[in-house]
Amino acid sequence: MGFPDDSESSTQRLAGRFRRKRDDAPGPEAAPTPETSAFATPETSAFATPETSAFARPPYQDKAPAQPAPVVEEPRRQERRATWSPYAEGPKSRGPLWFTLGGVAVLAALVVGLIMMFKAGSESTAIAPTRTSAPLPTTPPGKFGYAADRSTDPEPLTVKELFPTKKFASSGHSYEMTITSKLKKCGDGALGSKLQKALKSGKCTQLIRASFRDKAGKVIGTVGVANLKTGKNATKVASAGSQSNYVKPLPGKDSVTKLVGSGSGGAQVWAHGHYAVMIWFQNKDGSKPDKKSQKAIMGAAVEITKATVFKALDQRSLTGHPA
Numbered sequence: 001m002g003f004p005d006d007s008e009s010s011t012q013r014l015a016g017r018f019r020r021k022r023d024d025a026p027g028p029e030a031a032p033t034p035e036t037s038a039f040a041t042p043e044t045s046a047f048a049t050p051e052t053s054a055f056a057r058p059p060y061q062d063k064a065p066a067q068p069a070p071v072v073e074e075p076r077r078q079e080r081r082a083t084w085s086p087y088a089e090g091p092k093s094r095g096p097l098w099f100t101l102g103g104v105a106v107l108a109a110l111v112v113g114l115i116m117m118f119k120a121g122s123e124s125t126a127i128a129p130t131r132t133s134a135p136l137p138t139t140p141p142g143k144f145g146y147a148a149d150r151s152t153d154p155e156p157l158t159v160k161e162l163f164p165t166k167k168f169a170s171s172g173h174s175y176e177m178t179i180t181s182k183l184k185k186c187g188d189g190a191l192g193s194k195l196q197k198a199l200k201s202g203k204c205t206q207l208i209r210a211s212f213r214d215k216a217g218k219v220i221g222t223v224g225v226a227n228l229k230t231g232k233n234a235t236k237v238a239s240a241g242s243q244s245n246y247v248k249p250l251p252g253k254d255s256v257t258k259l260v261g262s263g264s265g266g267a268q269v270w271a272h273g274h275y276a277v278m279i280w281f282q283n284k285d286g287s288k289p290d291k292k293s294q295k296a297i298m299g300a301a302v303e304i305t306k307a308t309v310f311k312a313l314d315q316r317s318l319t320g321h322p323a
Contacts, residue, residue: 139318146320147273147313148231153320156206157227157275161322162309163210170303174215178252183207186226190278192245195237195269199226199276202233211250211257212304213284219300220260221281222250225309228274237276241269247278256284264288266297272313277305 139145146152159180166177183189186204187196199207209224224247228234246269249261263286270277281301283289289297315323 144273145317147317150229150274153316161312170307175212175304177210177212178254178257180210181250189248191248194240195245198237198240203229209250211252211260213256217256218284220257220284224278226276231274234271234274234276238269238271247280249280262286
């Protein structure tokens with residue numbers, strides 16, 4: 001690189017003086033090299049960098065100094081910078097692309113799975129047999145429903161079912177049960193050959209009895225229930241009832257009901273489905289009832305049977321089972 005011929009810069013003149021003094025001075029020391037010179041000359045400034053040169057450019061220089069020689073490491077730095085440059089034309093990262101493709105694949109698999117599940121559900125629904133609910137049982141026709149026949153009301157009677165409590169009230173009157181009995185041979189619990197014959201022909205399987213008294217101890221009596229095969233059999237038993245064909249009174253062990261069956265009284269037999277309800281009621285002293293006492297006796301018989309045996313038999317009429 002050259003400088004103008006018509007003038008010499010102060011830097012060059014200063015450098016010349018230093019060179020002449022070094023040439024005239026004795027000594028073994030060698031002349032300074034461009035690397036150790038305090039001021040760069042035009043020849044050495046071509047290799048000087050801004051970090052090592054005293055001046056970046058000599059004054060009055062027409063042209064810019066030659067570009068420094070390329071450093072070996074520079075291309076690598078440029079290459080690394082190019083790799084991370086957002087405008088580089090080199091290979092781009094495929095991370096977002098793979099994430100996108102992966103998401104699409106998962107979504108497709110989910111859709112396919114849902115379709116298969118839907119098809120499987122549709123097929124199972126088509127193959128599965130149609131459920132049909134069993135029709136609810138209907139109460140047999142007739143006044144007594146299930147209790148009209150033993151075939152629809154097969155469970156045997158129990159003492160607890162017919163006479164659940166010892167003391168109870170009915171229509172404002174208090175009563176007490178004092179004794180019970182359960183017979184398989186129904187004729188043993190009946191009086192009169194006609195009634196006994198009707199019980200036998202009607203396939204009677206049990207006869208349950210109980211004796212009662214009112215609170216005052218003036219009215220006493222026995223209630224019996226016979227279990228027959230059909231309603232027609234029960235009707236025949238009811239038709240056989242009379243003043244000489246009635247339930248056999250059941251004397252109790254207490255001082256009041258032990259007199260049941262002594263003296264005069266009133267008897268009655270009713271049919272309730274395939275059951276025959278039989279009663280005997282009387283005054284405690286066994287006297288023949290007048291109109292007033294007869295009303296009291298029959299009132300007590302109705303109230304006691306209504307609260308005990310008829311309540312239990314009505315339940316069987318509705319369901320065919322004991323309560």
